[in-house]
Amino acid sequence: MKLPLLFNPAAGTTPKDPDALLRPLPKELRDRVEPLSFGPPWDFGPAIDQALRAGGPLLVWGGDGTIHHAAKALVQRGCPVPLGALPGGSGNGLVRGLRTPLEPAGALRRLLEGRELRLDLPRLDGEPFLNVCGTGFEAAVAHRFAALPDRGFGTYAKACWQLWRTWQAAPLSWDAELAPDPRPASRREKLRAAFRAPQSGLPEAAWSLCFANLPTYGSGLWIAPGADPTDGALQWATLARPSWFDLMAEVPVLFREGGHTPLRHEGRLHRAALRLDRPLPWHLDGEPVPARDRAELTVEPRAFRMQVTGACPWD
Template structure:
């Protein structure tokens, strides 16, 4: 049995009309309500595979059910950004993605596990625990305006009060303290719809890629456009490192991963090699 979760509102609903055809193309399946709980129950009940049709949020929910189980996951990208499917090298066209799933090929890729006061969660793309997390928090509190303008205003507001945050990190057992504006932990390269914040990340190398930015307000404003290509890592105010386990403490903020709110710091992020069996 293939357990399917589908989000017709993903990507502002631009693929909603195509969704019935995609489900028909997939063949026999059980369509589940959205969220991780129904998928966990399906996996526990013996599902042969899970298919997530939607954006990064839909895929994130599916990861919570399949991580570490060996039950393969198929991804049909219907969202705006689709950062995780792109980072895993999957087809960008929804029909081609279903065809790849039906081919039945699998490969093992890494996931990152996050442990903290919220419990345990998993992510596949990037965890943000700096300026971008603050922007997400502010945007989520705002009731106006709707759409992308909300994030534009949130960015402006956070830029106006920008200050370095004091972090206490433990990198593979080695502690350090530092001030930084950015802190992103990547299993794959991009977040935010193709922003290549961790351009060297490889979801098969057993390592997390970490990007830190100690730059001030002016430097951050000039760095932001360079993140689209990954050229920001050449700036002297940006530092990158790799680790299998990273403990993050210090700032009073919530981190986000795969675009979803995870929980408050402190957290421990661990790369778990081969935790996801991917249909491709």
């Protein structure tokens, strides 16, 4: 029995060629994998059963949306096998956060030679997500992007530009259990902590607000650099609406791992009940979900099985 490799032909901006993906692999790895074309209505049951018989993991080659649906199906089944995510979308926020190679053939080989990691499993009103959920500007962009016929960074940037000029911040109220900053263990971590800004208080209003399990959005934007998917906490992060000057001077900083900018504020929490002054759009791992004016965020520590490469920094 071979491991199923599900690939979504509609994800991303370039065609997917399973033969070209497998060709660079050594024969012993190539013979372990069976590519299977896949898409909506997202019936992962047969593939999960096949992965279980083959000893796992369930390999998924697609964008953040495809990977989100695969993770949701695995959670519903009790996570019988790990999920192995290959970059195949236009943003690839999850695989970037896990430090998986962005070249699909290299990612597949490293995942087959990799290890299992137990990730925290966050939920928005009971619905699971792996990487990030959010509301405000970023969720409005996710909804606009999903409605456009094209994919890719250019289409996403167009959606951002259209909404940047008009989107307004929303007042917030909180009932939250905050999480303290972790104590640095190594000398390198202590040096980083010395230069890190203190944790922000919970914001009373936000233009864009997310809750992150991993540090990156798609396309390499470091929205929550302090996020750790194994610490039992979520990193909340806000972005202030950038001015014309900020678009040139501050926004590029968000694409650098160690970059600090006054546009971003973040902190940590174990759980939160959030109220907004009006219903706003939300997203889960970039997938649009219905608008709401109340939300509950929770975290199940180490509840999700993920296949990762040797480059993943968490144990």
